[in-house]
Amino acid sequence: MGVTNDIIYVGVNDHKIDLFEGQYIVPNGMAYNSYLIMDEKIAIMDTVDRNFTHEWLDNLEKALQGRKPDYLVVQHMEPDHSANIANFVKTYPDAKIVSSQKAFVMMNQFFGTDFADRQVVVAEGSTLELGKHVLNFVAAPMVHWPEVIMTYDSTDKVLFSADGFGKFGALDVEEDWACEARRYYIGIVGKYGAQVQAVLKKAANLDIQIICPLHGPVLKENLGYYIGLYQTWSTYQQETEGIVIAYTSVYGNTKKAVEKLADLLKEKGCPKVVVNDLARCDMAEAVEDAFRYGKIILATTTYNAEIFPFMREFINHLTERNFSNKKVGLIENGTWAPMAAKVMTGMLEKCKNLTFADNTVHIKSALNDESNAQLEALAEEFCGEYQARAAETADKNDLRALFNIGYGLYVVTTNDGKKDNGCIVNTVTQVTSSPNRVAVTINKDNYTHHVVEQSGIMNVNCLSVEAPFSVFEKYGFQSGRSVDKLADVEELRSDNGLRFLPQYINAFFSLKVENYVDLGTHGMFICSITESRVITKAETMTYTYYQNNVKPKPETEGKKGYVCKVCGYVYEGDELPDDFVCPLCKHGAADFEPIG
Numbered sequence: 237m238g239v240t241n242d243i244i245y246v247g248v249n250d251h252k253i254d255l256f257e258g259q260y261i262v263p264n265g266m267a268y269n270s271y272l273i274m275d276e277k278i279a280i281m282d283t284v285d286r287n288f289t290h291e292w293l294d295n296l297e298k299a300l301q302g303r304k305p306d307y308l309v310v311q312h313m314e315p316d317h318s319a320n321i322a323n324f325v326k327t328y329p330d331a332k333i334v335s336s337q338k339a340f341v342m343m344n345q346f347f348g349t350d351f352a353d354r355q356v357v358v359a360e361g362s363t364l365e366l367g368k369h370v371l372n373f374v375a376a377p378m379v380h381w382p383e384v385i386m387t388y389d390s391t392d393k394v395l396f397s398a399d400g401f402g403k404f405g406a407l408d409v410e411e412d413w414a415c416e417a418r419r420y421y422i423g424i425v426g427k428y429g430a431q432v433q434a435v436l437k438k439a440a441n442l443d444i445q446i447i448c449p450l451h452g453p454v455l456k457e458n459l460g461y462y463i464g465l466y467q468t469w470s471t472y473q474q475e476t477e478g479i480v481i482a483y484t485s486v487y488g489n490t491k492k493a494v495e496k497l498a499d500l501l502k503e504k505g506c507p508k509v510v511v512n513d514l515a516r517c518d519m520a521e522a523v524e525d526a527f528r529y530g531k532i533i534l535a536t537t538t539y540n541a542e543i544f545p546f547m548r549e550f551i552n553h554l555t556e557r558n559f560s561n562k563k564v565g566l567i568e569n570g571t572w573a574p575m576a577a578k579v580m581t582g583m584l585e586k587c588k589n590l591t592f593a594d595n596t597v598h599i600k601s602a603l604n605d606e607s608n609a610q611l612e613a614l615a616e617e618f619c620g621e622y623q624a625r626a627a628e629t630a631d632k633n634d635l636r637a638l639f640n641i642g643y644g645l646y647v648v649t650t651n652d653g654k655k656d657n658g659c660i661v662n663t664v665t666q667v668t669s670s671p672n673r674v675a676v677t678i679n680k681d682n683y684t685h686h687v688v689e690q691s692g693i694m695n696v697n698c699l700s701v702e703a704p705f706s707v708f709e710k711y712g713f714q715s716g717r718s719v720d721k722l723a724d725v726e727e728l729r730s731d732n733g734l735r736f737l738p739q740y741i742n743a744f745f746s747l748k749v750e751n752y753v754d755l756g757t758h759g760m761f762i763c764s765i766t767e768s769r770v771i772t773k774a775e776t777m778t779y780t781y782y783q784n785n786v787k788p789k790p791e792t793e794g795k796k797g798y799v800c801k802v803c804g805y806v807y808e809g810d811e812l813p814d815d816f817v818c819p820l821c822k823h824g825a826a827d828f829e830p831i832g
């Protein structure tokens with residue numbers, strides 16, 4: 237088979253193989269690729285598996301057309317490619333072996349000799365001239381052994397990619413590339429995403445027209461598709477939208493829960509639900525699915541104070557391949573002392589960027605009303621985004637969306653002619669850049685609104701993430717009419733005579749009011765900047781950061797009622813009056829939410 241005018245395929249198909257690499261079933265066999273580059277000098281790219289010595293040597297002999305090879309390039313020492321190095325040397329005693337230093341060490345281990353009399357050691361950046369073809373070597377350590385080199389023929393623009401871009405399956409069987417390439421990649425190279433990324437970066441600088449891997453077909457068209465998939469796989473990103481449920485079940489009760497969950501997920505708009513029974517499916521396929529989809533739900537039983545063995549094996553496969561960037565849900569079953577959810581969480585704790593679902597399903601032997609409700613809640617949590625995306629199921633008046641606008645938090649300082657004042661606002665926006673204008677919107681109930689209306693100036697102090705809760709208590713939960721908020725604060729003034737804060741800010745602006753927009757409950761001051769200083773490099777305090785890291789968690793344990801989302805004040809009672817005003821921060825009933 238001609239790859240180009242000068243490059244000839246001399247590899248073999250293996251349909252007798254039991255398990256590839258001793259563990260992977262390969263229903264459509266396997267291909268061990270080898271290539272011959274015909275030029276003034278002749279190079280052979282890799283050998284094949286030990287069961288195909290003579291078929292390969294016959295292929296070589298035929299392609300050589302009476303000539304003798306000058307070089308055997310050994311890109312990878314795993315025996316499916318290197319097993320016939322010694323046989324090659326016996327057949328072609330004048331040929332040299334071109335490989336990395338590490339590969340020659342491995343040859344010594346495999347064959348008892350490192351072929352010192354015919355070694356040509358190459359490394360990153362080395363070249364080998366064959367005539368019009370020049371081979372450029374690219375180090376590709378851990379893709380997927382440490383000695384691997386890839387080879388770029390700059391004449392025909394061919395990348396010989398070693399195991400990269402390989403797949404399970406012999407070449408005389410027609411099948412989808414991605415399915416078996418993904419199972420191969422995740423199973424065999426999945427752990428080495430960072431190393432694959434390094435090679436992809438090098439490849440991006442090469443003009444590649446053809447990829448010749450050591451397994452699977454030669455890739456000649458649409459290379460962006462294959463490289464794009466490698467980009468996704470090696471960065472552990474979601475390839476396909478959907479949810480995988482991986483489960484084990486001893487007597488069928490966990491299976492029943494999984495089947496019910498699968499139905500719920502489909503009903504709630506999940507575009508693809510994949511269910512794998514880990515005791516019966518191909519484990520490599522289940523592992524592949526776990527990496528392919530963005531969300532996974534693990535369901536298993538407690539077993540020997542641990543988890544069922546197939547689930548343990550499955551999670552080990554995930555963690556040893558750097559499983560990351562997923563949403564994870566858990567279903568546990570146990571008749572006494574259930575532990576499965578805890579054990580699974582512990583096994584996954586070192587994985588990067590996993591988001592565990594708020595809802596976990598706890599089955600005690602068999603589904604009941606409580607665990608059915610938990611299944612429903614888990615399905616709702618996993619499918620919320622699908623429902624929100626679809627026009628038919630979306631809540632189109634969900635005003636919680638407003639909380640997702642990113643706000644900073646600021647102290648606006650003013651002076652009413654008698655005393656300095658400061659108040660917290662979260663509504664500061666730069667609205668134009670030429671000239672620079674800033675809009676500050678303030679509730680008319682705040683004394684600060686009145687003072688700015690009168691004075692026409694203010695300072696906006698940009699709070700940094702270093703600001704403690706006491707800053708919010710001081711400037712946010714009391715009125716400047718009755719309290720001198722800045723009495724105990726070191727006095728620092730900007731050129732407009734107003735105070736700026738000595739601590740917990742990363743910048744401040746002095747603003748002069750140019751325009752005022754009456755917004756009913758609030759007034760918007762559109763201002764020019766008269767002074768602006770950067771104080772520190774600390775990050776700006778956002779509303780989200782305040783909520784997650786600064787505001788003390790409200791003590792709602794054992795209480796019934798409502799909690800203020802702004803300051804955490806707890807109102808105990810069955811009904812919150814509509815006109816209720818928080819005694820701490822003065823926010824109204826709209827800023828309260830029910831406890832629990």
Ligand code: FEO
Binds near residue numbers: 312399
């Ligand atoms: Fe195809 Fe890593 O051997």
